Amino acid sequence: MNIEERINRLRKEIAYHSKRYYENDAPEISDFEYDKMFEELKRLEEENPELYSESSPTQRVGGKALDKFEKVKHEVKMASLTDVFDFDELRAFIRRVKLEVGGDTEFSVEPKIDGLSVSLKYENGILKVGATRGDGTTGEDVTANIKTIRSIPLELNKNDSITVRGEVYMPHKSFEKLNREKEENGENLWANPRNAAAGSLRCLDSKETAKRGLDIFVFNYQAGELEGVETHKQTIEKIASLGFKTIPLLYVGNDEDEIINAVIKLGEDRPSLDFDIDGTVIKVNSLQKRRELGEGTSTPKWAVAYKFPPEQKKTRLLDIVIQVGRTGVLTPNAVLEPVRLAGTSVSRATLHNIDIIKEKDIRIGDNVIVQKAGDIIPEVVGSVKEDRTGEESPYNMPDKCPSCGGNLTYDDADDFVDDGTDFTLGALRCTNPSCPAQLERNITHFASKKAMNIEGVGGKLVKALLENHLIHDASDLYYLSKEDIASLERMGEKSADNFISSVEASKKMGLARVIYALGIRHIGEVASGELASKFGTIDALFNATEEEIKEIGDFGDVMAKSVVEFFKKDETRYIVERLKNAGVKTSEEVKELSNEFEGLTFVLTGTLENMTRDEASEMIKARGGKVSSSVSAKTDYVLAGEAAGSKLTKAQSLGVKIIDKEAFLEMCK
Numbered sequence: 001m002n003i004e005e006r007i008n009r010l011r012k013e014i015a016y017h018s019k020r021y022y023e024n025d026a027p028e029i030s031d032f033e034y035d036k037m038f039e040e041l042k043r044l045e046e047e048n049p050e051l052y053s054e055s056s057p058t059q060r061v062g063g064k065a066l067d068k069f070e071k072v073k074h075e076v077k078m079a080s081l082t083d084v085f086d087f088d089e090l091r092a093f094i095r096r097v098k099l100e101v102g103g104d105t106e107f108s109v110e111p112k113i114d115g116l117s118v119s120l121k122y123e124n125g126i127l128k129v130g131a132t133r134g135d136g137t138t139g140e141d142v143t144a145n146i147k148t149i150r151s152i153p154l155e156l157n158k159n160d161s162i163t164v165r166g167e168v169y170m171p172h173k174s175f176e177k178l179n180r181e182k183e184e185n186g187e188n189l190w191a192n193p194r195n196a197a198a199g200s201l202r203c204l205d206s207k208e209t210a211k212r213g214l215d216i217f218v219f220n221y222q223a224g225e226l227e228g229v230e231t232h233k234q235t236i237e238k239i240a241s242l243g244f245k246t247i248p249l250l251y252v253g254n255d256e257d258e259i260i261n262a263v264i265k266l267g268e269d270r271p272s273l274d275f276d277i278d279g280t281v282i283k284v285n286s287l288q289k290r291r292e293l294g295e296g297t298s299t300p301k302w303a304v305a306y307k308f309p310p311e312q313k314k315t316r317l318l319d320i321v322i323q324v325g326r327t328g329v330l331t332p333n334a335v336l337e338p339v340r341l342a343g344t345s346v347s348r349a350t351l352h353n354i355d356i357i358k359e360k361d362i363r364i365g366d367n368v369i370v371q372k373a374g375d376i377i378p379e380v381v382g383s384v385k386e387d388r389t390g391e392e393s394p395y396n397m398p399d400k401c402p403s404c405g406g407n408l409t410y411d412d413a414d415d416f417v418d419d420g421t422d423f424t425l426g427a428l429r430c431t432n433p434s435c436p437a438q439l440e441r442n443i444t445h446f447a448s449k450k451a452m453n454i455e456g457v458g459g460k461l462v463k464a465l466l467e468n469h470l471i472h473d474a475s476d477l478y479y480l481s482k483e484d485i486a487s488l489e490r491m492g493e494k495s496a497d498n499f500i501s502s503v504e505a506s507k508k509m510g511l512a513r514v515i516y517a518l519g520i521r522h523i524g525e526v527a528s529g530e531l532a533s534k535f536g537t538i539d540a541l542f543n544a545t546e547e548e549i550k551e552i553g554d555f556g557d558v559m560a561k562s563v564v565e566f567f568k569k570d571e572t573r574y575i576v577e578r579l580k581n582a583g584v585k586t587s588e589e590v591k592e593l594s595n596e597f598e599g600l601t602f603v604l605t606g607t608l609e610n611m612t613r614d615e616a617s618e619m620i621k622a623r624g625g626k627v628s629s630s631v632s633a634k635t636d637y638v639l640a641g642e643a644a645g646s647k648l649t650k651a652q653s654l655g656v657k658i659i660d661k662e663a664f665l666e667m668c669k
């Protein structure tokens with residue numbers, strides 16, 4: 001056997017045994033034997049670079065790190081799905097489709113995997129490009145990372161040239177292992193498997209991705225020839241025969257009730273799956289009928305995603321502790337017996353405010369139901385009264401601030417302003433302006449990503465700086481020396497250098513960020529941007545009257561008053577002077593505006609993929625549109641991303657047009 005034959009032989013054998021091991025969980029040879037073959041192949045390939053092959057199993061372990069990902073334009077747009085939230089809406093979809101393309105129309109039901117969408121392009125059977133979805137039109141080339149996913153064939157069973165689409169996800173097993181390692185190293189944990197999968201697929205070093213244990217389900221073919229295929233079911237079977245791990249089809253048929261039952265059944269099975277799902281996808285089976293139904297602006301008319309209500313679990317409420325927020329609001333937090341929920345272990349959850357504890361009669365020692373709102377922030381939904389033993393004790397909020405002993409006031413519902421800055425309904429608030437807990441949170445907010453974005457300055461560092469009397473307010477961050485930082489425990493030269501350079505970089509952030517960073521009550525990111533565009537400099541804000549402020553359309557009495565009062569305070573003048581003296585930019589350039597969006601008001605909610613809210617706001621304003629912080633009947637569009645919350649619900653109830661990022665980008669073209 002010559003070297004080339006030996007290499008080919010090894011490649012075939014390794015691919016076979018790797019599949020047995022990773023996918024079928026049924027190895028035929030020992031790890032030792034496998035490793036020996038692998039090492040031999042690696043050595044032979046290194047010695048004979050002319051025999052390189054992009055589909056060799058050695059490509060799965062990752063290669064040279066990249067500086068950045070190249071952009072790839074998708075041949076076929078990677079559309080998203082319309083969501084439905086209850087069975088009535090789902091039945092309405094089925095009926096609409098049947099009315100349009102025939103009562104005999106069949107549907108498939110499959111899990112909606114909570115990961116990230118990728119396209120895989122094969123030429124003559126060889127994997128050429130793996131790309132993220134990006135905005136649906138353009139994604140990023142993550143081929144090297146894609147190749148590390150064992151269930152993605154590097155070479156198909158046939159020499160087909162096709163592009164398929166699937167969802168990359170992180171199985172619970174891998175997620176737990178990853179977070180365990182992070183915990184051991186004292187690093188921040190991933191919030192959920194989806195974030196971990198997204199982060200892992202976007203590592204510039206594919207060797208790192210290779211360690212993350214990612215997996216995929218393929219659910220669609222995007223382009224290329226699939227001969228003799230007329231239905232989705234056949235597509236999936238065909239794709240599977242080419243070597244892909246395909247999405248399980250839970251039901252294919254015509255009966256409305258059976259479709260609903262398949263959805264319910266998946267909901268019941270959800271807790272026992274080794275991966276996160278966030279819903280069910282219901283698709284028209286016939287490809288011809290799909291063509292007849294066609295596509296909407298960014299979603300096909302032949303499919304919908306039924307989104308599951310948030311996963312709930314029962315656990316014990318061990319204690320209630322109070323957290324003092326930056327505006328002095330006291331938030332009761334539940335300390336829970338750890339429970340697994342939507343991919344993570346939950347031991348803390350918010351109880352929102354004292355009224356909710358009273359209203360729902362939640363007692364320490366109760367069994368409580370917890371859920372993750374928008375699958376992100378855990379919250380206590382209520383207590384299970386039937387489980388009570390009589391040992392439970394009702395909770396009373398403290399009558400003094402637990403941080404400083406200061407007096408408390410109570411804001412009731414009439415005061416409530418939904419401005420995205422604070423949830424103040426029925427809140428107890430500490431009235432002491434120099435309350436240390438508030439100060440700490442205020443300064444942390446000042447440095448946070450959306451505010452001055454001073455990297456590396458989080459709660460822990462701020463706490464240490466305050467405790468060592470190195471700072472007294474946010475402006476002091478600009479007067480710290482490298483030595484000050486290095487003097488802190490667990491802070492070395494390098495961290496001190498990084499601190500100094502991120503503080504320096506933050507000086508250029510501009511007026512909108514400075515206003516937001518100052519943490520004025522009721523003034524969120526959007527409102528800060530509006531103030532900056534209207535007043536141009538921070539000095540102008542010191543002289544602004546409530547009337548002038550209210551000229552900004554969506555500023556009401558409460559917000560305008562809050563701004564005026566804030567700038568009346570001596571403390572504000574002091575901090576702003578110190579910021580200016582340190583060289584922080586406190587003015588905004590006036591930009592040339594076009595006017596396609598003139599007269600249109602947008603509200604942003606949720607997280608947009610690959611786009612910050614600031615970027616979206618900029619795009620709207622640059623076209624003459626307005627960005628408002630709250631939804632009303634006057635709102636023209638709500639731009640909704642992932643995990644959109646109450647604003648989306650409100651928009652739905654008011655019949656305001658809701659658009660996703662793709663539709664928005666379309667409008668901006």
Ligand code: IVH
Pocket residue numbers: 078079080081082110111112113114115116117133167219220247281300303305
């Ligand atoms: S079909 C043109 N099927 O959900 C239709 N999508 O909100 C393409 N997803 O971006 C989507 N599991 O990343 C489809 N079984 C499944 C899915 C699925 C997860 C994701 C996909 C898409 C998002 C839509």
